[in-house]
Amino acid sequence: MLTIRHLDVFRGRTHVLRDVSLEVGRGEIVALIGANGAGKTTTLRTISGLLPARNGEISFAPREGGDVLDLTSTPAEAIVAAGICHCPEGRGVFSRLSVHENLLMGAYLRDDRQDIRRDMEQVCAMFPILAARRNQPAGNLSGGEQMMLAIGRALMGRPRLLILDEPSLGLAPLVVEAIFQLLARINREGVTILLVEQNAVVALELAHRAYVLENGRVVMSGESAALAGDDNIRKAYLGG
Amino acid sequence: MDGAYLAQQILNGLILGSMYALVAVGFSMIYGIINLINFAHGDIVMIGAFSTLALLVVLGLPLWVVAPGVVGVGALCGLVIERAAFRPMRGAPQVTGFIASLGVSIMIQNLGILTVTAQPRNFTFPDYMLAAVSVFGFEIQMVNVCIMLAAPLLVVGLLFVVHRTRLGTAMRATAENLDVARLMGVNINRTIAATFALGSALAGAAGLMWGGKFGQIDPLMGFLPGLKAFVAAVIGGVGSIPGAILGGYVLGLAEVLFVGLLPPVYSSYRDAFVFGLLILILLVLPNGILGKSTEERA
């Protein structure tokens, strides 16, 4: 579904991503793990069109056998319209807007009012806390609740590919577990997921496949089980 | 102190405050979304006033046609200024944008001087506007009644757009976090342009009111109201629309009462008072009365 080939990204004069290539298959959960500053967030932001690519290509095929988009030359708004919804680092909820308005923003590009309303009900069913706090400013929510709001908001866009940037950051372990179980469920219902995580343990538990990013390069990739069993990975990222 | 005199002063303060609020709201909206002080905002008030003169006197159109026309002119000016001067500045440091907007303001003022000369013109509103109406025992000119009714109405209209429409939600989202708004698919250029258009439309309307109330306009007339709108916005809390409304009325009342209640020898200190108040507020209450901006000011 998503193919990145030989991607080079610069921020100012710093070469942040070097010759990065990765693939996300339809229906998969793929994780991108690595230390702080390895370039994980940069990768996601480039996919979403927030950063320009110096070299390389990013191809996105929302539908099986359908058109393929080159994301490096597509504006950010069109990338969202194509079906990629991005849950940014730090949740990125609009604190001054209400929970309800945040969810509406997720459906910003959609016109189908009936369906939007139905999706809103579904999201609130998935996250009852959001229904309870519907009209409160999103800034009032706790970290975990904001994460749920961010995911719910991303789901409101009916994404084909859901991108998550460090969903576990700053959250208590129990909350992280709940969220990741939810992500597994969303994936079973047909949403492809690409997530970036510093917490390699939970990431590898959830994902089917993973890539390891170090200093802007992909140094390893494969099935999560294989990576989790790898000695180097265990020492560097899994605390073993 | 004569009760009637005080009441009259308060009334004047409310009239002035209505106009300040109108300009301050537009100013605050723009500030909220691009974090730049738009110096040229006051000059759009001036353009509004001159357009009114052109449409009303030169073309002889009736007032109920002129009013929306002027609002449209204001919006158009806002769009042009945004596209030409502010969009290229996006991402530049604060002070750069500030100097640029000062440059735009000076350019507009001097274009005005170039085209219509610095000579003040008399603003001839139709007679029925200047007639006095009796309200609650006060004699008020029709134009002032209209100002006190129209300004809040326009602001309410704006609040409706900002809080009940998709565009308005996008504007508020962009003002809060531009990058995340982009991730929602918001077209930033169009959203910012729309903000400018709306804010400047209000400024244009204020120009019509200002000319009607004071009876005289000149190309440099927008400068001081523009700055005072900034002061009003700061008093109420920059970036906050309710704050701008509050600030506008507070400033209008404060200015009128300052002149009205203190001995006449102080009345020419009025502008110094307003800016002294600005500096005081910036130092003591940097987020204004309703402030919730987390921006670093000091």
Added chain:
Amino acid sequence: MTAERKRLLFLALAGLGLTVLMQAVFDDYLRTMACFVGIFIILAVSLNFTNGFAGLFSLGHPAFMAIGGYVAALLTFNPEMKPLFLPDLPEWLMALHLPFLPALLAGGAAAALTALPVGAAVLRLRGHYLAVATMGFLIIVQVLITNMEPYTRGPLGLNGLDTLTDLWWVYGSVLVTVYACWKIKFSSYGRMLQSVRENELAAACLGVNLFHARLAALVIGAFFAGVAGGLWGHLVTALTPVSFSLVLAFSIVVMVVVGGTGSITGSIIGAVIFSCITEFFRPLEENYSVYGVGEILMALILILILVYRPQGIFGSREPDWLTPKTNRC
């Protein structure tokens, strides 16, 4: 003496030679123009000191000019004429009559002293809030001058000042101003000021007292602006509250920005360019009744520079062949 020092000395002497030439060859009008250019150089270089070195954005410069100008004028004013113009002056001021140099210095000192409380109040602000606060200060000073009629004759202003300013005074003042700013810029004190501009947090960590540094930048800039005001008043032989307006502040800012914020050479060149432009357009404007063209052009150039070359002509550096070797990056 190092090569750079020699070149600087050479430039100073060349400036002297130019002044001699202008004094001999130019007619009154051109000599007056040259004086204006010189005064603008002082204004631009001193504003550059405040804005460029310490990163403060001050629009209040004309206010300091006004203070310096009025103080100097009150001191040089012919004591026989004083009672006629300013009948309400206090006794000691009425009798006081100073030669030009002490009057200029007194004006500069008065401006510098004013900068102390103003700075104390306003320098805690940042970025465009500081800019607006300084603008407020400018307006407040304008209003005060207009209203303090016993001292300033209010909106009528003071006229009939002696024409004390000439090319020699201007050249001397320019030399002193540029020398002082140059010396400070390349001293450890100057580096400290620039560190405040570059990265406040780092500067504070290194023990720099941010507030003192900023205040010093404002006060020093104000002093030279005050001197410039005194020179201005005795060139134009009149002072009114409206001479020191926001448009003037804007003009000086344009000179500094176009030349390069932080560069003394840039400010000098910016001042020369823009005073020539405004002077060039003034007779055109008057003859064809097209007022405002000069300002429009200036604003346009500013906006173009801000969009396409925001660092100005020189950035914040001086030409390499004049910069002491240890200071080059």
